Amino acid sequence: MNVAVVDLGLGNLGSVLQALRRAGGEPALVTDPSSLAKAPRVILPGVAAFGLGMERAAPFREALHQAVTRRVPVLGICLGMQLLFEEGDEDGRRPGLGLLPGRVTRLPQGVQVPHIGWQKLRPTAPSALEPSGWAYFAHSYRCEAPDEVTCAVAEHGPVRIAAVVSQGTLFGVQYHPEKSAQDGEGLLRRFLALHGAGA
């Protein structure tokens, strides 16, 4: 095992596990928060609504905070990224994991929602994940991430979407690297090559 994948009992787990294996990883599904204590890397996946996601992620709150404090590489994917933020608007306002500053809000009116499809990433700051190339998005909510944690964006019409965020060894991707062909696989490989201080 070289990466723990948090099992929130939500959809999309199969895709993430398979993509990690294609990228040379040895993922292990984790249902018990205490298992994160020994994980060299952690992935928080998720395809669902924020409310349900937080219900399932709440037991992992302390373990995830500890992993980040230990500087273990942590990657949230799609809803998993959104859960890292302070607060979400989906299904009523609720607190998130609070690991990153900012809120998660519905994509504004006037653009197509859900935002589904492929876009080219535009890097805005250096990142160990070196996000670039084509990314497949499928979401209705976005993270209003401050510039200092944003490292790549995608423009959905006039709306700027934080596509990749990072702070220390904590990363989030709004799109689905597990479904983004070679470019997505490259990002997962780079994540799997990261070594945190605790690893």
Added chain:
Amino acid sequence: MLTRRIIPCLDVKDGRVVKGVRFQELRDAGDPVEQARAYGAAGADEVCFLDISASLEARGTLVRLVEQVARELNIPFAVGGGVRAVAEAEALLRAGADKVSMNTAAISDPALITAVARLAGSQSAMVAIDAKTRGPGWEVRSHGGTRSSGRDLIEWAREAVDRGAGEILLTSMDHDGTRQGFALEMLRAVTAAVPVPVIASGGAGEPAHFAEAFDAGASAALAASVFHFGTFTIAAVKEACAARGFPMRR
């Protein structure tokens, strides 16, 4: 800028890919996993599996096939056919499907759409609609297009989205298998009526037809036989659409 998507559809029956010309006369065109992988390599933006036997024969889900495909495929794929309950949708998503497509079951029990959207998010809840000209508008057909549902297309598309559908896969029963082009008037009417992406299906016969569908408002266009039988390639379609000014992933 969001690119327009080209989606090869693999109609599956008993684990094999088939394509019904006007939903009849099925022809065998290969192994689903091999096909999906080949399409991914050929530049498909997404792949769609529709189990066409499901509604007719009340067969179960395609979980095992989905697991096999997810192992091989690094682009998104949707699965439909026989999805009657949330538990079935959840099993398909857990096995690696990105989206589940609901058709007949959503018509008889629209609450299913909401339940799947709650569970997995709207972007994973696709509603497939088979529609046929009726009077000045279009009617929704169910059970693989064999029965009239009595519902009006535009009303049903709106209701499906209100209930949580994140995407509409719109098949024209009139155009399907004809290769005369997509049903553009119908596409315009539906894309004007709903805010979510609409996937055009039925009637693709040449690369220019895809650009026409995008011009009519489609976010993606789907075809089966033209790709299966090598009438033209996905790259040729993307080239034709890019030449018409549509952003494509190439």
